[in-house]
Amino acid sequence: MSLEDIQKDVDKWVSQYKIGYYPPLAIIAQAAEELGELSREINNRYGPRIKKSDKDTADVGEEICDVIFAMICMANYHKINLDEFWKRKMDKCYGRDDNRWEKKE
Amino acid sequence: MSLEDIQKDVDKWVSQYKIGYYPPLAIIAQAAEELGELSREINNRYGPRIKKSDKDTADVGEEICDVIFAMICMANYHKINLDEFWKRKMDKCYGRDDNRWEKKE
């Protein structure tokens, strides 16, 4: 399990600065902004306004990490151990949601 | 570096099912839904419509993991190695964004 390392990465960087973490509502706005940028890229590739080559995956990877970064800030602000919650999420996937779709043979 | 483990967790679970990953635009809608749930919780805690105790961090951790889960699905769908992009993100933090805020003494 390993989201903890990512959380430490972010904390080390943020801790250098006087300002520290943004307040939670500003992190939400940040996350909405980043999800918006990912949405634009995905709409450009898969929506009706096709504009770009779908060869290059650089932007999608960057935009995904920008959203994850905002999520890590939110977790760190609240001193949340994400590995614990990730484990719970996976347990729920294999528990409650296990038979939600048809399995391969 | 370790987002790879999380990506494998998700892939192992999704690969059981015939349906596989959602199409990218459906993943965006999923991410918007999960970010919406996190937003409600954060607004309840920090916005003017204060309703809940801020002692319990359970819901915030769950909602964060739901958003991350959607991001991991988006990455896996595109066969993106997130550790690589996370490293780039951190390099950008220490590079371009290094002096964006005042540092502690």
Place this chain on the structure above:
Amino acid sequence: MSLEDIQKDVDKWVSQYKIGYYPPLAIIAQAAEELGELSREINNRYGPRIKKSDKDTADVGEEICDVIFAMICMANYHKINLDEFWKRKMDKCYGRDDNRWEKKE
């Protein structure tokens, strides 16, 4: 032109209360929450996790109005006359974006 009437509707209701408009970052979180609810409904109808009948349009209409309500609050908070900006938006549609797609014969 007529978004002004909608803006007045909202202002009349909000003005009854001591609290007044939410601060802008809380309105963003509210809008993200409402867009999330619309996203869930749309994903249920058109995404791979089809669950519901697509006959009933009640929920979609409600969720759309909830997003618009948040936008009206944001405009009113800033004393923005939306009819003016709507006119500009339409002018841009017929100007810059006029030949973005192929027209019907």
Place this chain on the structure above:
Amino acid sequence: MSLEDIQKDVDKWVSQYKIGYYPPLAIIAQAAEELGELSREINNRYGPRIKKSDKDTADVGEEICDVIFAMICMANYHKINLDEFWKRKMDKCYGRDDNRWEKKE
């Protein structure tokens, strides 16, 4: 009541084109993109990364109209009469939500 006029504006413009309305999941992605742009502007003005003057309200008005435009497309796609749902929304405000906050004397 008057969202109908706005709906007709959009329909007149969209109906010129062969492509017509985007599919609903693409409209969600469009709305997420536009809400993201509004979020950035609001975070710039009210969040900790203050960058801009708050005198000019032009961008906020434009971004709000971009979100509303996406909502109108979603309504038109579903042949929803928004005036009807807006009336319901207002009724709910004066009904269920009437005593949610303290009123002015």
